[in-house]
Amino acid sequence: MTTRGFVKLEIALPEVANLPSSTHCCYVKPHTSKLPNQQQDNTCSLFVVNPLPQPMWTLASVRTIFRQISSASHISNVLLHDCIDESRVSSIGSGVNYDLHINLSILSNPDLGSPLSEEEMLPFGTSVVTFVDRDGLELFLTNLTNINNNKSKKKDKIITWKGDENVSLGFERYSKVQNLVNRDEMEKIVAKSLLEFQNREKEAEDDVNNLKNIVDEDGFTLVVGPQRKTKSEILGSLRKKKLEKDVITTNDKKEKEDFYRFQIRERKKQEMGSLLAKFREDQERVKLMRQRRKFRPY
Amino acid sequence: MSKRSNDEVINDDISIDNNNNNNNNNNSSSSSIKNTKPSSKKAKISSQDIQIAKETAELFKSNIFKLQIDELINELKLKQSHCILIEKVLHKLNNLIGKIPNSTPLSLIEAQNFFSDKNIKIPFPDPKPNNLNYNLQYIIPDDVSLVGSFGLKTAINSKNGMSIDICISMPKSLIQQKDYLNYRIFYKKAFYLAYLTHYLSILAPENNLPIKLSYDYHNGNKLCPSLLIESINDKNDKNNLIFNKTNFKIRILIGLPFGIFESKKLLPDRNSIRIQNSLINSIDDLPPTPLYNASILSSTTYSYYLKYLYTTKKSTESFKDAAALGKLWLSQRGFNSNINNGGFGHFEFNILMSALLQGGGLNNNKILLHGYSSYQLFKGTIRYLATQDLCDDGYLSFNSLFDESDSNYKKKGFNVPTLFDKNTKINLLWKMTKSSYSILKKFAIETLDLLNDTVKDRFNQIFLINNNNLNLKYDSIISIPLNKLIELNEDKFGSLEKISFVTIENYLCNKIYKLLIEALDDRIYQIDIHLLKNTQPWSINKRKSSNDSNKDNYLLIGLFINPNESDKRITKGPLHTNKELGEKFVSFWGEEKAQIRKYKDNTVQWSCLWDISPTDSVVLTIIKFILDRHLSSSNNLHLLSNDLIINSSKFTSLLPKPLIPHSSNSQPLILPNHFIQLKLSFDKISKDLFNLNLPLKIKSILPISSSLRNTSIILPVPFATGNPDFFNECIIQLESSNRWPDEFISLENTKNAFLLKICNEILKNSSNIKDAFIIKDKNSIPYNSNILILKILTNDGYGFSFRILTENDEFLYLKSIENCSKLPNSQTQIQSIENSYLRFMQKYINSVKHHRSISILVTHYPYYSATVRLFKLWLDSQMILNHLPEEVIELIVLQCFIDNAPYGIPGSVMTGFLRVLKFLSNWNWIEDPLILDLSKDFNNGNNDLENDNNIINNDSYINKITDKLDLETYQNINKSFNKLRENDPQGVKVPYFIGTKDDISGKIWTQGISLVIASRLTSLSRVALNLLTNNDNIEINDKFLQLIFTPALKDYDIIIKFDMKKISSKKLRRSSGIYPNNIKFKNLIEQINNYENDGETVDDPILNLYRELISRFGEVIVWSVRKTGGLVDERVITGLIVPGNESRKFKVGMGYPMKLINGNDSNDKKDQVTLDIEDILKSCAILGGDLIKSIERKPIS
Known part of the structure; x- marks a missing residue:
């Protein structure tokens, strides 16, 4: 046990360039969630905090690492929510807040938006490694605790990261145009996504149409215009109308404002007052400027 | 005129107000008033305040401007204690002068003998007299009086201290009527000064006034030496009067009695130095000697003008403040009364202001009124300088006698700056040159614009910013070593030149000015010609300042370039048919340079054609040529251009040169052809896109790329894919439609479907396209990872990238913000989405506006x-x-x-x-x-000039x-x-x-x-x-x-060095389209004629790695890299560790690699983690793999 139920997993990184070999620390514990198959007593997944960055943390490379701890534990899947903010162009600072999970799709349209993927739902900088079975997970944890507790064992059992043959790094990785899209595949993805959206739209429309048919307690039915497509749109429009009503107040007085003497006097007074206020304000400003020594010509 | 009545009314109001106040105070004992007093007093104060507020808003530009002026004038006031001290000194000095005994009349030899054992020389001006047929003598002066700004009490604090001028008037009895001729009066004055100096040097220390004496040319005029008195910090005797702390110097000028010479004979067009010259037959043919004449006349008027100005000052309440503003304004722009500093200083400004108070208009109408505020006086004077030409078009003639107030602007100028006093017959601008006048006018015009600015506060720019730095002030400055220049041109400075210009420096400045104005014509706006250093005061044991001071002195040519004309390659002269002008043209430019050319409109003209040099602008080429032609040694053995120092060219040559064959390796700085070619290519591809058959038509294609607005570092060279700005970003706007989905992912995907369609269509239909592909844009907008970009390579060698904007985009961002705000505890979430919205606006909306603005302004500037x-x-x-x-x-x-x-x-x-x-x-x-x-509205400034007093409708x-x-x-x-x-x-x-x-x-x-x-x-x-x-x-x-x-690499915590075998800088330089450096054989330079890369690889992998490092570790390490890798031999990525992540409590989702802090398990350290720099660097090394040579970390100090 290291901290708050996490177990430390030390991974040795080989020497590269002029840097000597070093150790990367992950912190692991069984992964639990609201899903029925991910409860404390039946989960097969391991929650990893501070995993290695994505190209170094692939299914293959995680397998080689984990096999070194427990050769009998088989891994079926690795999810990773990498600590990466690709919108952080250095010129304008960061864009992604690592403390939040923001879904613009849902926010832009609560009815038709699509949820975040399972991977995206993980906290930033964490990974979930799923074993084939519960035993694999338990065995892995036991072995890891043993290694950690037994200092002599720890010395000769160094767990090393070995990389993934299928992942290219260095020149090969960076001399490629990044994020190049295969057009045929993309066409399919786009088409599929649009189709799904249409279906959702259809569903929502059906929902609305259903509303029409519901007779409420007082015996009324909802009237829906032909343009209305979703429930919240209807509710939203009601809200908006109410707002507009509040704003529009009858302010169309057609009184003359410079008819009576008192009106003119009042206006002059106001003008004088504002003139004076501005004067005072300017005095303050100049005072401030003097304090900042703004009047030194040399 | 209406202003004036306003002023008076207001002033009257104030005085009435004051009276009322007084009355109240006087009657305060009476009980009836007492009752009403508290309220009325309150009202009174505020009404007075209102009065001031109202007044300043009308009399001054705005309240704040007046308050600022008040503060400034306070700041400029001389210290009272200094003034009291210096007055003591002046009294003592006056006493001492009274004690100086008279001399007997002495012949030149006797006079020289008198000083031979005294370590003092007579400061005779050139030419040094050999024998004189008249005597030199000192008699106690007629008058000793304080003159100049200190005398007028308008002096202000200045940076390098100030000098207090005392005028000592030679008695009439020493001067004969003909003394104005042939330097006679100057020799007499010089002796007078030397004699006075001698006795002061003895009397002063004896009387507890330890001083240092030196000669100094008054206002740089080599005919008028003066005596400069500085304090010596000698505390041996406690009674010693020491004033070095005041930073004041005292200058003794030898004046002449007012009206001693017939002033008509000393008019600027008269000759007063009669010389023998083979070219001259009669006295009437001798050239006029304006400098000489004015020097004499002005020494008769030191006290006279003081009185004149004093009277004006008395009658004009704000004169003193306006004078202070004027002096400061001039000195911030390098102007003072010294001939070498423009010859327009405090004195000249004040005289001009006085003349304008007397009139100054075409019909003697008054330009300035006595009731004006300091601001109005100052502005009026500046406006006059800015709008009236006192040189060529006309001149200002006034009369310093008050009873004859006629001050007129008269048409037809004298071709020299003229402010003529009819009474004294002096042109008060005699120290100015055409060059300095043009500069003064330029500054006046610019300042008037600022004064007319109703939007911004321009106080700083008008009064506080100093504009005297040579490299900042001029567009280009050419320095000619003075020694060399004089050496090459001494023979041209003959006796005729000597009498009209007095010194060779004046002669050369004038000559160069004339040459350059003719040679450059409208390529330049103004030329400022002066010496780097003014002549310095010199020891009283020398006749004149030594020529050694020329050693590190330079003649400076400051240019204000007209960029619209400056780079034209042809100088056009007169028509071929005009023989007379043609001959002149040829003799000016030389037979080799002047050619006859035929132009498209069938005119045949004398012309000069200029080569484009890679570093020098055409203006500089012309200057070099013309100086060589006219000012080098007569046998052309030594060319002056070899000695010129020109800094501006060095900056130009820093810009990366484009990779093009050597035969045409000079590109004009202004609008190089590369930008034009790129624009043409953009137009072509736009046309192709518009013609595509799409479900929705393309409405517009909006460029947002820096190369398309001429601001990219590297010029866009065709096929130079290594240029980081190779792909020119553009935004496609489609026709409006109400069918865009109301949800982000679907909206983006619909746009993407269009983009894919465009890509397919254009590959099919356009012959102009080499290749097109699509990439995912993950970095433009946070939380929106579904954006695609279409990249196109054209056959003519340019790259473009396109993204789509619809009218629904902005709406969805706003809607997301609105929806989010309905959620509980959404503040931080809203911030993030607002950030996304901001980034969207940047990329899609503001970038377009920005591009539009810049691409218009870029042609204007x-x-x-x-x-x-x-x-x-x-x-x-x-x-x-x-x-x-x-x-x-x-x-x-x-x-x-x-x-x-x-x-x-x-x-x-x-x-x-x-x-x-x-x-x-x-x-x-x-x-x-x-x-x-x-x-983009550039003409409005001129309108202001004309109707600036009218209330703008x-x-x-x-x-x-x-x-x-x-x-x-x-x-x-x-x-x-x-x-x-x-x-x-x-x-x-x-x-x-x-x-x-x-x-x-x-x-x-x-x-x-x-x-x-x-x-x-x-x-x-x-x-x-x-x-x-x-x-x-x-x-x-x-x-x-x-x-x-x-770069200063030692400032960074981390330096990543690269294996330069993997990434050849030479290759990258070439693929970026930059001309190679250190090339031996220029003919071996190969152009890029085709795409040298398959479209799926990039030329500069370092930038990709850099982007990955920022994305991953940018929050904790500030990474830096050079964007244009082709320009450096050794690439590095540097990192600065952001402080503050040394110790944090452990939590899930930290956002950066961390490790638990080891060591003692005491409770306060438990669960604390630290940023794992070592691990980050290791990850960098693994990711970078074979690219990386080493990663160095600065030892922690």
Whole structure:
């Protein structure tokens, strides 16, 4: 046990360039969630905090690492929510807040938006490694605790990261145009996504149409215009109308404002007052400027 | 006129008010008034305040301006204690002068003998007299009086102290009527001065006044030596009167009695030095001697003009303050009464102001009125200088006798700056040259514009900013070593030249001015010619200042370039048929240069054709040519151009040269052909896109790329895929439709479907396309990872990238913000989405507006493009460029062009660059908003000149169509600045505020810029500016300049070095389209004629790695890299560790690699984690793999 139920997993990184070999620390514990198959007593997944960055943390490379701890534990899947903010162009600072999970799709349209993927739902900088079975997970944890507790064992059992043959790094990785899209595949993805959206739209429309048919307690039915497509749109429009009503107040007085003497006097007074206020304000400003020594010509 | 009546009414009001007050006070005992008093008093005070407020708003530009002027004048006041001390000194000096015994009349030899054993020489002006047929004598002076600004009590504090002028008038009995001829009076004056000096040097120390005496030419006039008295800090005797702390010097001038000579004979067109010359037959043929004549006349009028000015000052309440403003204004622009400093100083300004108080209009109408405020007097005088030509078109003639107040502007000038006093017959501008007058006028015009500015506060630019730095002041400055110049031209300075110009320096300045004005014509606006150093005071044991002082002195040619004309390659002369002018043209330019050319319109003209040099602008080429032709040694053995020092060319040559065959390796700085070619290609591809058959038509294609607005560092060379700006970003707007989905992913995907369709169609249909592909845009907008970009390579060798904008995009961002705000605890979430919205606005909306503004302004300011490019290059060399959006940089550079006061629009890359540095090193981003008027309306300034006194009619047609920044917008921008700084007083979130009409919020481009970077930029600018504008270094050394463009790597915590075998810098340089450096055989340079890369690989992998490092570790380490890798031999990526992550409590989702802090398990350390730098560096090394040679970390000190 290291901290708050996490177990430390030390991974040795080989020497590269002029840097000597070093150790990367992950912190692991069984992964639990609201899903029925991910409860404390039946989960097969391991929650990893501070995993290695994505190209170094692939299914293959995680397998080689984990096999070194427990050769009998088989891994079926690795999810990773990498600590990466690709919108952080250095010129304008960061864009992604690592403390939040923001879904613009849902926010832009609560009815038709699509949820975040399972991977995206993980906290930033964490990974979930799923074993084939519960035993694999338990065995892995036991072995890891043993290694950690037994200092002599720890010395000769160094767990090393070995990389993934299928992942290219260095020149090969960076001399490629990044994020190049295969057009045929993309066409399919786009088409599929649009189709799904249409279906959702259809569903929502059906929902609305259903509303029409519901007779409420007082015996009324909802009237829906032909343009209305979703429930919240209807509710939203009601809200908006109410707002507009509040704003529009009858302010169309057609009184003359410079008819009576008192009106003119009042206006002059106001003008004088504002003139004076501005004067005072300017005095303050100049005072401030003097304090900042703004009047030194040399 | 209406102003005047207003003033008087107001003044009357005040006086009545005061009376009432007095009455109240007097009657305060009476009980009836007492009752009402409290309320009335309160009312009185406020009404008085209102009065002041109202008055200042009318008499001054605005309240704040008056208050600022008041403060400034306070600041300029002489210290009372200093004045009391110096008055004591002056009294003592006066006593001492009274004690000097008379001399007997002495012949020249006797006079010289008198001083032979006294270590004092008579400061005879050149030519030194050999034998005189008259006597020299000292008799106690008629009059000793205080003159100059101290005498007038208008003196102000100045930077280098001031001199207090005393005029000692030679008695009439010593002067004969004919003494004005042939230097006689000057010899007499010189003896008089030497005799006085001798006795002062004895009497002063004896009387507890320890002083140092030296001779000094008064106002640099070599005919008029004066005596300069400085205090010696000798405390041996406690009674000693020491005044060195005051920083005052006392100058003794030898004056002549007023009216001693018949002034008609000393008119500027008269000759008073009769010489024998083979070319001259009679006295009437001798050239006039205006300098000589004016020197005599002005020595008769020292006290006279003091009285004149004093009387004016008495009758005009604000004269004194206006005089102070005038003096400060002049000195900030390098003007004073010294011949070498323009010859227009405090005295001349005051005389002009007095003359304008007497009249000055065409019909003797008064330009200034006695009731004017200091601001009105100052502005009126400036306006007069700006709008009336006192040189060629006309002149101002006035009469210093008050009873004859006729002061008229008269048509037809004398071709010299003229302000003529009919009474004394002096042209008071006699010390000015045409050159200095043109400069004065230029400054007056610019200042008038500032004074007329109703939107911004221009006080700083008018009075506080000093514009005397040579490299900042002129567009280009050419320094000629004075010794060399004199050596080569001594033979041309004959006796006739001597009498009209007095000194060879004056002669050369005049000659060069004339030559250059003729040679350059409208390529330049003004030329300022003067010597670097004024003649210094010299020891009283020498007759004149030694020629050694010429050794490190230079003749400076300061140019104000007209960028619209300056780079034209042909100088056109007279028509071929005009024989007389043709001959003149040939003799001016030389037979080899002057050619006859036929033009398209069938005219045949004498012309000169100029080569384009890679470094020198055409103007400089012409100057070199003409100086060589006319001012080199007569046998042409030594060319003057070899000795010229020209700094501006060095800056130009820093810009990367494009890779093109050597035969055409010179590109004009202004609008190089590359930008034009790129634009043509853009037009072509746009046409192809418009023609596509799509479900929705393309409405517009909006470019947002820096290369398409001429501001990219590297010129766009075809097929140069290694140029980081190779792909020119554009935005496609489709026809409007109501069928865009109301949800982000689907909207993006619908857009993507269009993009894919466009890609397929264009590949099929356009013959212009080499290749097209699509990439995912993950970095433009946070949380929106579904954006695609279409990239196109055209057959003519250019790259474009397109993204789609619909009318639904912005709506969805706003809707998301609205929906989010309904959620509980959504504050931080809203901030993030607002950030996404901001980034969307940047990329899709504001970038378009920005591009539009800049691409118009870039044509209006010809040197803007090259300046931005050089400035970006400098930022890149300092590894800052990547940290600032290019739009911010473009706006900052633009500041120096559209908000150029007091310098003017930069007319060369050097001045542009230096003024940007100047701006950055002085600007306080925390306290001041930068507000830029991106108006494309350039003619309005002139309108102001004409009707600036009329109340500008807000409803006028002109005002409605103008896009100038109006007061309301200005105030709104100011408001948003104040609000911003309330929330972010240190500028952590938004270090820079740049408000424009396009961006009232002022933060579109600057939100998120790192404060560390912002302050680093300021300090780097300061260092660079100090090094480059040190006035002591006439020449900016090449190595020095290199240094300024080299990064300080030792400042960084981490340095990643690369294996340069993997990434050849030579290859990258070539593929970026940059001309190779250190090339031996120029004919072996190969152009790029085709795509040398398959489209799936990039030329510069370092940039990709850099992007990955920022994305992953940018929050904890500030990474920097040079964007233009082709320009450096050794690439590095540097890192600065952001402090504050040393110890945090453990939590899930930290956002950076960390490890538990080991060691003692005491409770307070438990669960604490630290940023694992070592692990980050290791990850970098693994990711970078074979690219990386080493990663070095600065040892922690």
